[in-house]
Amino acid sequence: MRPHSFWRVGGWRWLLRGAAAAVLALVLLPLIYLLVRAAEAGPAALQLLFEARTLRVLARSVALALAVPLLSALLAVPLAWLTTRTDLPLRRMWAVVTALPLVIPSYIFAYLLVSVLGPRGLLQQLLQPLGVERLPDIEGFPGALLALTLLCYPYLLLTVRAALLTVDPALEEAGRSLGLTPWRTFVRITLPLLRPAFAGGGVLAALYTLRDFGAVSVMRYGTFTRVIYIQYQSAFDRSGAAVLALMLVALTIGLQALELNTRGRARYHRGHAAAKRKPMLVHLGRWRWPALLFCAAVALLGVGMPGAVLLFWLVRGLALGTPLPVLWSATGNSVYVCLVAAPLALLGALPLALLAGKQRSGGGRLVERVAYSAFALPGIVVGLALVFFGARYVPAIYQSVFLLQAGYLILFVPEAFGALRAALGSVNPSLMEAGRTLGRAPAQVLRSVTLPLMRNGVLAALAIVFLTAMKELPATLILAPPGMGTLATSIWGAVTQAYFAAAALPAVLLIGISSVPLAIFTLRETYQ
Secondary structure (H helix, E strand, O other): OOOOHHHHOHHHHHHHHHHHHHHHHHHHHHHHHHHHHHHOOOOHHHHHHOOHHHHHHHHHHHHHHHHHHHHHHHHHHHHHHHHHHEOOOOHHHHHHHOOHHHHOOHHHHHHHHHHHHOOOOHHHHHHHHHOOOOOOOOOOHHHHHHHHHHHHHHHHHHHHHHHHHHOOHHHHHHHHHOOOOHHHHHHHHHHHHOHHHHHHHHHHHHHHHHHOOHHHHHOOOOOHHHHHHHHHHHHOOHHHHHHHHHHHHHHHHHHHHHHHHHHOOOOOOOOOOOOOOOOOOEOOHHHHHHHHHHHHHHHHHHHHHHHHHHHHHHHHHHHOOOOOOOOHHHHHHHHHHHHHHHHHHHHHHHHHHHHHHHOOOHHHHHHHHHHHHHHHOOHHHHHHHHHHHHHHHOHHHOOOHHHHHHHHHHHHHHHHHHHHHHHHOOOOHHHHHHHHHOOOOHHHHHHHHHHHHOHHHHHHHHHHHHHHHHHOOHHHHHHOOOOOOOHHHHHHHHHHOOOHHHHHHHHHHHHHHHHHHHHHHHHHHHOO
16 A cells, blocks of 8 residues: 555545535635735735835734744743653643643733733832832833743643653663663654654744734734734724734744744654553653752743732732622633534544645645634634624524634634644554555544544643633634623623722633643643
């Protein structure tokens, strides 16, 4: 059987392509909406592209989108290695805690950073007896970089950890037997095998950075999303905003091209079908305490600081007699829509990952680029596009939960796709070919061979989508049925009115609820 012929078997090929085409058609709806709106601008659209203000926005967006993944990798790679390959004390706890920033909404996280590290923040108040009257301003690029790095490094952490659990331990053991130190073994053997995970997680972090609205708004850093939102809300210039959004999509395609070049054409799956073995743990010895200090510092900045400030707001509000909101309905709605969104995005991303992962032609690359393109679209654009098409062409689902789930599918398919794409890259195609030679149908091989081998990537995809859906705000505000509030909308409503004590309770609930599935996914992934 020829290489990759498994994916070209009769009706299975057309079924796979049909499912992928249906998902891509939905993903392309916002792009069609943007083209329609941009066409309304006429010749002014070309003038807008080359305005000095537009070029400044482009430069700021590119700088942030490149810096965040680089700094995120400096945090994620050591954390992934420490929690999977070493005898780090309490490594199960660190595996969960260091991934928790995924559950914190960016607008809340950025505001907490300002309230603590700002010129007149809590840290300055603590240092005032020492003569510190004012701290440096963190708004702008430094604040946006710090906030988004602490929010985005878990994307690389989950994908790199999943890849580390897939790497054949025999390769590392062979390096150790040849006299290589643990560090040289990691650099010379393990690190090159993690290139797909770096590429997948890095592009997710970059695209999250490009799409984020909350952190850059709080930090007053003018990226595409902030400028687009201002044009939609204040100037009501939807044509100009659509042109900027199309520039954002073009920037996304450029990042994908960079990611493809980084990944290269090498193969990263095991060269044989040996049974999976647990890797030999590296004894940290005297490096145990520096490793613990590193994990604690990251956890303190990413989880401890925002959690402490939220509890401070909550306790202070209770002490002052501030009435707290009743959140039973919002909590139930949040859990329901996320439990539906996570497997839905996984099912939507699976055929795309199978096509993109096993086709080295231009068609496979096209599937990959279209799949990722939606991740660069702000939630407000996806929401307005679905309202436009729903109200005009499918009124039966207008203002229904089905339209909300369609928006979540568009927004979160790229996240699931990135995790599945990295996991599929480590699966040896010969194992699937062997299943076919034994008489199994393609669907049976997918269920009994491919998906079990991709289990770590599947769990990472479910975790990422569930946690991101919990905090999704713009699309939820626009697409949720009337009267259907969520924890994210409750937080936003309280923050916009400066009721921080009222915002603290839904924020604590959101983090607490999201922490449970994250802990389950992480522990099952790492210590199965």
